[in-house]
Amino acid sequence: MTTDSAELTGLTGLTELTERTTAPTADEMMTVVASRALNNHDVVFVGIGIPSTAANLARRTHAPEVVLIYESGTIGTKPSRPPASIGDGELADTAVSVVSGPEIFAYWLQAGRINIGFLGAAQLDRFGNLNTTVVGDYDHPTTRLPGAGGAPEIALGAQHTVIVLRQNPRAFVDHLDFVTSVGHHRGSGSRRELGATGSGPSLVITDIGVLRPDSDTDELTLVSLHPGRTVDEAIAATGWPLTIAADLSVTEAPSSVELSLLREMSAMGESGRP
Amino acid sequence: MAQITSLSEAVAELVHDGDTVALEGFTHLIPMAAGHEIIRQGRRNLRLVRMTPDIVYDQMIGAGTATGLVFSWGGNPGVGSLHRFRDAVEHAYPQPLAIEEHSHAGMTVRYVAGASGLPFGVMRGYVGTDLPAHTDTITTVQCPFTGEPLTAVSALNPDVGIIHAQQVDREGNIGFWGIQGVQKETVLASRRSIVTVEEMVDSFDSRVRVVLPAWVVSAVAVVPRGAHPSYAHSYYQRDNAYYREWDAVGRDRDVFADWIRTHILETTDFSEHLRMVDSVLVEAS
Numbered sequence: 001m002t003t004d005s006a007e008l009t010g011l012t013g014l015t016e017l018t019e020r021t022t023a024p025t026a027d028e029m030m031t032v033v034a035s036r037a038l039n040n041h042d043v044v045f046v047g048i049g050i051p052s053t054a055a056n057l058a059r060r061t062h063a064p065e066v067v068l069i070y071e072s073g074t075i076g077t078k079p080s081r082p083p084a085s086i087g088d089g090e091l092a093d094t095a096v097s098v099v100s101g102p103e104i105f106a107y108w109l110q111a112g113r114i115n116i117g118f119l120g121a122a123q124l125d126r127f128g129n130l131n132t133t134v135v136g137d138y139d140h141p142t143t144r145l146p147g148a149g150g151a152p153e154i155a156l157g158a159q160h161t162v163i164v165l166r167q168n169p170r171a172f173v174d175h176l177d178f179v180t181s182v183g184h185h186r187g188s189g190s191r192r193e194l195g196a197t198g199s200g201p202s203l204v205i206t207d208i209g210v211l212r213p214d215s216d217t218d219e220l221t222l223v224s225l226h227p228g229r230t231v232d233e234a235i236a237a238t239g240w241p242l243t244i245a246a247d248l249s250v251t252e253a254p255s256s257v258e259l260s261l262l263r264e265m266s267a268m269g270e271s272g273r274p
Numbered sequence: 275m276a277q278i279t280s281l282s283e284a285v286a287e288l289v290h291d292g293d294t295v296a297l298e299g300f301t302h303l304i305p306m307a308a309g310h311e312i313i314r315q316g317r318r319n320l321r322l323v324r325m326t327p328d329i330v331y332d333q334m335i336g337a338g339t340a341t342g343l344v345f346s347w348g349g350n351p352g353v354g355s356l357h358r359f360r361d362a363v364e365h366a367y368p369q370p371l372a373i374e375e376h377s378h379a380g381m382t383v384r385y386v387a388g389a390s391g392l393p394f395g396v397m398r399g400y401v402g403t404d405l406p407a408h409t410d411t412i413t414t415v416q417c418p419f420t421g422e423p424l425t426a427v428s429a430l431n432p433d434v435g436i437i438h439a440q441q442v443d444r445e446g447n448i449g450f451w452g453i454q455g456v457q458k459e460t461v462l463a464s465r466r467s468i469v470t471v472e473e474m475v476d477s478f479d480s481r482v483r484v485v486l487p488a489w490v491v492s493a494v495a496v497v498p499r500g501a502h503p504s505y506a507h508s509y510y511q512r513d514n515a516y517y518r519e520w521d522a523v524g525r526d527r528d529v530f531a532d533w534i535r536t537h538i539l540e541t542t543d544f545s546e547h548l549r550m551v552d553s554v555l556v557e558a559s
Contacts, residue, residue: 048351048352071378072300072301072302072453072455073300073453073454073455074453084514085351085352085512086301086351087300087301087302087453087455088512089452089507091453092452092453092507098452098453099454100454100455100456100459101300101378101381101385101455101456101459102382102385102386105378105379105382105383106382106383110379110398110399129402133375133404133405138404138408141363141364142364143360143364144348144363144364146348146349146355146356147346147347147348147349148346148347148376148378148403149326149378150347150377150379151377152379152380152403152405153379153397153398156399156401156402157398178404179403179404180403181403182401182402182403194402195398195401195422
């Protein structure tokens with residue numbers, strides 16, 4: 001994999017870069033693990049931010065043929081630098097097809113052509129339901145968040161979703177102030193009663209570890225800890241009594257290639273211009 | 275038939291106090307100059323419609339043009355919050371803003387219904403969320419053929435739809451390419467429409483992908499760089515620095531008021547504002 005990645009990226013001086021690689025930050029760890037959730041031939045509906053960075057990292061490492069779709073209507077896009085927004089010209093320039101807003105949501109998402117929906121959120125509950133709308137009362141919010149965007153229908157229509165979110169008590173809450181996008185609803189298979197065509201969250205990736213829904217209750221369960229993280233940290237960062245998997249594993253640390261590429265991409269993104 | 279006119283005349287004639295107005299553009303081709311002109315002419319009590327109310331609506335809301343907002347995502351893309359929008363929702367400043375909130379998919383279905391002359395559109399959406407409880411333009415219908423429950427959203431038919439495009443030809447037909455969003459649907463769903471364009475051409479560029487015939491557009495105004503700080507594909511790039519710098523302007527009520535005064539109220543047109551903006555125009559090679 002290491003050789004392939006180096007060839008794919010055409011990086012020169014990779015060895016030199018690798019030697020200078022320092023330990024990953026919490027966000028880098030989360031991004032690298034998220035990139036590993038995508039495989040070749042997956043068709044991924046990508047949101048901006050960490051999901052987009054992770055998706056493009058996957059495309060440049062182990063999944064060169066992953067199909068990336070952005071809600072701006074760009075299908076099969078291969079940006080050479082991280083887009084600053086979901087509608088960057090770079091996404092249109094490098095897309096196989098550019099379609100209208102009505103078409104992207106109806107023909108591509110609603111019709112079931114997306115197998116992974118890649119989502120972030122402000123808040124999440126134990127069943128992977130998401131809030132990106134308000135903190136506090138809807139009519140008199142303490143914090144007004146951006147709102148739904150494409151997420152409600154990505155959460156319903158993608159065959160399954162992967163959620164990327166920093167784990168802390170403000171984000172991992174016992175009760176959502178607002179359900180913007182449904183996950184496993186009230187648990188225990190209740191999502192099926194909603195008539196959702198997709199099967200909901202399969203994976204939640206945080207800066208501390210990885211959670212998966214329990215096969216019976218659908219409650220998010222900690223299945224993996226990132227290197228150096230502890231169960232106590234995960235419990236303290238979660239607003240509900242967190243269930244820990246009996247066979248809790250340790251996440252494989254980011255390779256030097258993954259980290260170098262991620263940092264190269266971040267540096268390009270920050271410049272704001274090609 | 276599209277009247278080729280100035281932006282100030284188009285806004286004066288077609289946008290009235292109390293209108294429902296949609297300025298669309300999904301990151302690309304955002305009609306910023308038109309938004310500025312509406313502020314400059316002091317329109318009030320507008321009900322604004324837009325999938326992604328970003329900086330242009332932050333400016334319009336903060337400047338007091340709007341008392342209502344129909345939307346699906348209100349943020350500064352890639353940067354963070356829209357502080358004028360938040361101040362209006364959280365503190366009713368400078369006045370209360372009645373919000374009608376949807377998802378992107380729902381908004382596209384509503385525009386298609388509006389453009390198609392239907393009272394509502396059908397989709398799979400919103401189920402399991404709290405949006406239908408707060409938004410009365412979302413409900414459920416039963417499929418008359420299978421009995422399956424589906425989501426219905428009411429049609430959008432703005433009084434005025436405003437978009438930006440790359441080109442107008444001599445006959446007044448509109449041509450654009452790149453990310454299309456709901457540009458076409460916005461014009462076709464609206465009772466009146468204004469299109470600002472980068473340039474007038476004798477015949478369309480081969481890159482044109484969508485054409486709106488002249489007879490469905492009310493007014494066309496040539497406004498070079500009229501989508502800045504968003505972009506016009508093949509003409510200029512998105513000014514990401516402006517989006518980042520807007521955060522500090524929008525965050526403070528007084529800084530914002532000063533900005534609106536110097537950049538809009540005390541300028542005669544958008545080109546004067548552009549000369550004040552420290553931005554680099556990158557012409558397509």
